[in-house]
Amino acid sequence: MPPKSKPSNPPDTRPLINLTKSTQILLSHYQSSLLPAKLSSSSNVSSTSSSSTTTTSNPLDTIKATTTLLRSHTTTLSLLLLTPPFTPTAVATKLSDVTMKSLTNMVNAAASPSGMGALMRSEVSAGVRRVLSAWGKLLALVGRLAEKGAVAEAEAEKQEVLSITGVVWEACDALLKICQDGVVGVVVRKAEGFRAVLLDAVEELKEWGEDVDDEEGDAAEGSDGEGGNEFADEDEIFGAANKLGKGDKELKALLDTSVKRLKMVGIFYQALIKRRLKTFPSPTSSATNGETADGTQTDPTTKLEQLMDLLKTIPDTIDDLASAFYDLNEDEAKETLDQCCSEAKRAAEIVKQSWTGQDDEFTAWAGKFISALEAA
Known part of the structure; x- marks a missing residue:
């Protein structure tokens, strides 16, 4: 009888697990570097790879390119998490590409003190922070699947992969829109929002002025104790005053x-x-x-x-x-x-x-x- 084939050893997921943990720490550092207080110091994020030192005269060009690439990498990564067999090395390679290239260049561009005014820089950095937050959720999911040593198998796991992938896509699309709209699109959108708030407040004031409290009528109606307003005290408590x-x-x-x-x-x-x-x-x-x-x-x-x-x-x-x-x-x-x-x-x-x-x-x-x- 031919010897029975030995079952293949499960893939070693320890390097991938360690990578997800170290990357989470790096993402936290990136998030912190893009907070308004840090941006005001005009200190860029230090590169962690020679490939991340690429700069352009216009930071928005870098952010658009890296965001587009990140969106594409996210699609590939989600397929790796859904399609058996689980391949830790392929997943780790994709994570490294995203972190060392796309995210590092994106954060460096967002933190650049030149090429953007303070208002645009603030808007862009907020968009990048949303991308980092979304990517962190996907990274946490990768860590959980690496601990299990298998792709998403249960329907709930599959839906989670798709849902988080969608969150990353949405964050990337929003950041791309900021870059495409430029400063004009950003300030017009903000000003229209301020105007809407202003007009709502004016309308509320106008309605309040039309809601006149007829004090004399209320007093006459309740003076004889018959057919008066039994809710007079409650009205006073709840705003008539x-x-x-x-x-x-x-x-x-x-x-x-x-x-x-x-x-x-x-x-x-x-x-x-x-x-x-x-x-x-x-x-x-x-x-x-x-x-x-x-x-x-x-x-x-x-x-x-x-x-x-x-x-x-x-x-x-x-x-x-x-x-x-x-x-x-x-x-x-x-x-x-x-x-x-x-x-x-x-x-x-x-x-x-x-x-x-x-x-x-x-x-x-x-x-x-x-x-x-x-x-x-």
Whole structure:
């Protein structure tokens, strides 16, 4: 009788397990290096491989290339985790390719102090951190399958592989969109979001002003104890106290003025997006710096960042204004409204002239907006 064939030895998964653990530590370091506090120090992530020292004049080009490659590697890795037999060496090779090439170059580019303004750099680094987080989940799954020494076999395991792969894809697609949209797409999207928050707050204020508390009617209805409002005490506890009363004529007039002015600020956001944000010069444009009529040099990136800070602050100030009205605090409401209008006027002044420091149609419009806001 021919001798029975010996069963093949199971693959050695210890190197793969150790690799997943060391890579998790590296990912944590990468995540930490891209936190805002670390980015402000402008220190790049040190390369761990000679292949990771490649740089380009435009970090966004590097991020787009490495993200596209990472997405492709993720697809291949998911197939290795789903298709028997389990091959630790193939999985380890793929992990090393992703970590030592794609991720390291991506993180270095995101941490680069040149080629991106602070606003774009912050947006890109946040996108890279999401990619790292998603990849960490896939790495943890690889570790669990390596401990088991087999591919995903149970239906739940297979679904987990597919689900986490999808999470990595989504993070990569979001990062690619940031790179493709560029600074214009990022700031337009942010400004539209700020404007939506602003308009929602204005609408809430308007509705609150229309919900007038008829104090005299309530008192007359409940004065005889017959057919009165048995929920009067509960109404007072649950918010009637901060309703705008019919006698609060001065506060109502201030509210009407506030709503009118804030609607004008909403229109300003709309015009600003169309006439300034969508026309922001690309980094490669020859019009990245300009000179005003008095010879003052202009820096579009600096102006843009100052502008976006104000566009973000204004909705927060409107929230404070709403709180002052809800507290029936007229003095605080006046002060906060003035602050909000001042912020809007400062924003208009920052970009009153074009990015190259020249007067144009928006210059005249911004001047009229400031005058109208003061007169309202």
